[in-house]
Amino acid sequence: MGSPGTLRGSYAKTAERRREILDAGVEVFSSSGFRNGSIREIAERVGISQAGLLHHFSNKNELLAGVLELRDDISRERMNMTPDGGIDTIRGLVDLVEYNSGVPGLVELYCVLSAEATSPEHPAHHYFINRYSYVVGIATESFELMKSRGELAPDVDPGSAARTLIALMDGLQVQWLLDRDSIDMVEEVRRYVRPLLTIDL
Structure with missing residues (x-):
């Protein structure tokens, strides 16, 4: 079992990767829309495989929900x-x-x-x-x-x-x-x- 410091580091990396995926999702869905924007293109922008992306978001709809939530979080902060x-x-x-x-x-x-x-x-x-x-x-x-x-x-x-x-x-x-x-x-x-x-x- 890893130390608390190791676990915190792992969670931080996971959160950072999720944010990178969401930011890429914003870019792709902005330019192509949801229908034409692909998981493959988002994964490529982050530098991971589609399987790697789907480890963080189980499907395209879940990723879209995350992107919209990110936008709402930014709005609420303002x-x-x-x-x-x-x-x-x-x-x-x-x-x-x-x-x-x-x-x-x-x-x-x-x-x-x-x-x-x-x-x-x-x-x-x-x-x-x-x-x-x-x-x-x-x-x-x-x-x-x-x-x-x-x-x-x-x-x-x-x-x-x-x-x-x-x-x-x-x-x-x-x-x-x-x-x-x-x-x-x-x-x-x-x-x-x-x-x-x-x-x-």
């Missing part, structure tokens, strides 16, 4: 996604847009997979349904809290404002990917949000 976040949650969304402008691979992954996942047969179909429900719900509750505090303009509907904000963010990402010099995603989001508020963004 913002306060809590129902009582109020303006902090909205500011967090703007900060997330700014962060996304520096990681085109993750943005492309999201855009490609969300388009593919409109098909009910796609393995990420329910993930995106649940994600939109969650994100729009969090934004709605934050706007509702702000409305109760007098921080929203009188004619603003929290639910409509939340859904439009999320739709704007996603639509801007597509335009930005097509021509990154033509649009400032962060400023466009700020321009939408500022008139909704009675406080500074």
Whole structure:
């Protein structure tokens, strides 16, 4: 039996290898989509065999789930996604847009997979349904809290404002990917949000 130090080293190497596979998965699924992206190509990018990759992720669907979880973890680190976040949650969304402008691979992954996942047969179909429900719900509750505090303009509907904000963010990402010099995603989001508020963004 190995020493605790040896075990910790083994776990660390396993975690590092899994992260390398996930990063490669982001690259491949971003450029090729889930349907066309292959386990073989991801394994080659990491420098291991397909069997070696499948030691860490038992199949392609499990790898996709890991890639999406990685993206969500990064998003959660950037913002306060809590129902009582109020303006902090909205500011967090703007900060997330700014962060996304520096990681085109993750943005492309999201855009490609969300388009593919409109098909009910796609393995990420329910993930995106649940994600939109969650994100729009969090934004709605934050706007509702702000409305109760007098921080929203009188004619603003929290639910409509939340859904439009999320739709704007996603639509801007597509335009930005097509021509990154033509649009400032962060400023466009700020321009939408500022008139909704009675406080500074």
